[in-house]
Structures are given as structure tokens and as C-alpha cells.
Amino acid sequence: MKRLQIFILLLFISGSLCAQGVVVRREVEGDYLKITKTIPVWQKRHNFRFSIGSYSSVLDYYLSTDYYGNMSSFSDQVDSAGNYTTDRRFYGLYSLNYTYQPYRWFEVGGTLSFGATTQSRRQLETDAKIEDYNYYAVVVMPTVRFTYMNRGIVQLYSGISLGVAFGSKAPEFTGDCTLIGCSVGKKLFGFAELGAGVGGWSRVGIGYRFDIKGKK
């Protein structure tokens, strides 16, 4: 049992060591094996991201229509029978994200997102618009991100955000989780994520990161 516990502990440590980009070099010098561990000096950095996320059932709560037709009276039925509704269209959840990265494996910041759907009701005979059913949602969430693999220009990470959504409907607490994300690039990078929550099940975007100059 003790060996298993040590193994699990080493697994976690190796994860963070991976994220730190530690380079281990082994050299034989005479009768000795010289092991050199090089841990690059980490520069704190700012990260900016812009992304578009897909639709999700969580987002649907904030952007779904409240119009389902009014059939309470005969005149309502006749009125509804004389018109039609267009498809409800979604234009993507656009997000701006900033994080401060004090450690190679950890980022903290915030996300601001905006999403909207449009739909309208029109007359069958003349196609004249009767009413619009446009809904929007603004989501503000603090974000934390954990990087668990750092290999040159490729990073793998996960993240979590919890905040508030407001807009066409009353403000509500909401959240998002990046199950797995992959970014490619050094300063300018692209990324793709699979997630769950208000951010959509898939997101793609571009970002820019720059080191904070100062005491090392």
C-alpha cells in the first residue's frame, strides 16, 4: 500500500515537473554517472485569448425563446396559423480571456463572453416581420487554468471558470470547464479546447502571451 501511495505521489510530481519543462541529462564521467537537472528560469507572463465557442445546453438556458405560440383562444389560434417562425440561429459564443501566469503550470484571470441567438415571426402570406425573438447573454467569470504538459510550443491544459451570466434573462450563476485544451505556439498561439458548461463543448481561438520583464 505504501508503494502505491509513493507511486501516485510521484505521478503528480512528474506532472508538474513536465509542466515546468525540466530537462534531465545523464552523463558518464569516469566511474560516475552525472545527472544534471536543468530547470529553466520561469518568467511570469500575461496571456490574452480570443475564442469562439459552440452552442451548449447550458447556454441554451439563457438564449432559448420564450415564445411557444399562444393557443388560449380561437382568435389566438387563427393568428398563429397565419404566421411562421424562422429557424433560431446562433452566431457563436465570443470570449475574451486574460490570465496572469505566475507559474508555468498555473494561470489565473478572467473571461468575458458574449453570445446571441436570433429568430423572428413572420406572416405566411406576405412574409412581413411581426416580431423578433433575439436573445443575448453576457458571461463574466474568473478563470483558473492548469497546464500539465509543456513541450516546446505545445501545451496541454485544463481550466475552470465560475461566474455570472446576464442579458436577456435575469442574472444567474454559471460555470464552465475546459476538460482538455491544447495550445500551439510561443508568443502568438492558436488553441482548441473540449469543454463543458456555458463556454460550449468545443472552442477554438488565438492568443498572445508575453513575459513580464523584471527581477528573475
Add this chain to the structure above:
Amino acid sequence: MRKYIILALVALSTLSSCSVESGYRPALNSVEALLFDNVTRSIDNPIDESKYIFYADALLRGSNAEVEQLKSKRLFGVTATVDGTRVFIARNGSNDVYTVVTDGTALAEGGVWQLLTNDGKEGVQRLLYTYTGVVGSPRTVSTLVEANKSTHNLTIQTVQSENNLYFQVLGSGDILGYDYELHYTIKQDAPFCYDYNTRAPYCGEVEIDYRDLNRNTSHHVLFDAKNDIDNPYHYYY
């Protein structure tokens, strides 16, 4: 590096503007079907109940062939009793009794007859409709129905074709709802045809003028009963 960014931008554009819910489009003649259904539901009772009047008329004239024909079509399982100017029609196995009260004048001579029901209770006599015979037009009655601020002026004729016995109906009326008004006229050259076993006509044309009093919208409709074949509001019995 550049190709990754281009890939990301392509993916970005594919995520935009998708349909998350289909719109709803009713059938093209939904308004017409709704208005037509309102008219036929309003007049199906006086039309259907007239079968008791025609049955009593056949009994009083002593036309056994007509009596048997009417019984076989819709009035199976009834027992009729003539008592002076009254004909009592009872359904076997039921407490419902319909009473046809004549004024002593035959329908073909313009007699005014009333149809009453006991609502299944003894001692009750509730007036349903009054039918007036049309002189010179055999097996034809007219009736004026006034109920719930609506008025219907109908002429109902029993027609015998080679293999069928059906109602032929002409007339017009006004239906006043809580927030709408509707006027209809059955076309003279296209009367409604009612099979004895349905509550909606299978032929005929009606002109309907409808006005929504709140929304101030209106519809003018000429509806052919044949187009009503897929109407989900129909019911058969």
C-alpha cells in the same frame, strides 16, 4: 506557425451562425381549416338532430320504406311512439327520449315542428330546435338557431341517392366570439353534403369573413369542404 493560426481561423468561421432550433411553419391552409372547422362545429348539432324530425315525418306520413331507411342509417335501435301530434323517439337501452311536437300541419305544408329532449331524465322537456317545413320541397326543413350571440339560418334536405342517404345543407350565419366575429354563407351552387355518420361535410363550399376584434385583422376565405380531408379537428362517430 502560420498554418496553425489559419486552421484556427477556419474552425472559428465554421462554428459561427448555425441553426440551433428549427422554425415552425403551419400548413398553408391552416387559417382556412380553422375557420371552416369553427363553422361546421357550430352547425353540426341542428343538422344532425334534424334526423328525428325527418323520422317523425316519415312515420306520420306512413312511409315505412323511409322509416326503415332512416333507422338503418343512423337511428338504429330506436323505438318510436306516436301520440296525437307528438312523436316520442326513445333509444333502446338508454333513458334519452326525443319528442317531436308538431303543430298539426305536415312538414311539406310548411308545418312548424319542435324537437325536445329529456336529457335522460324523467319529467324533463328541453327545447332543442324548431324546424319549419318548406312548402313545395319534400323532406326539407329550415331552422333558425340562436345561441351564445350566434345566429344560424339553415335549410336541411334529406337526399336519397342510388346507394346513399345524406343531408344537403344551405344557409348562412354569424358567429360572435369573445374577441372575434365571423360571418359565413354556404354557396348556393355548392351546398354542404353530410353523410349521416359524420359531423363534417364531405362536399360543398362556404365563404367566410372573419375579423379579429383585438388585433384588427381580417380574413376572407372561400373554402371547399373537400380540402378539409386532412383536418385534424374532424371527428367521426
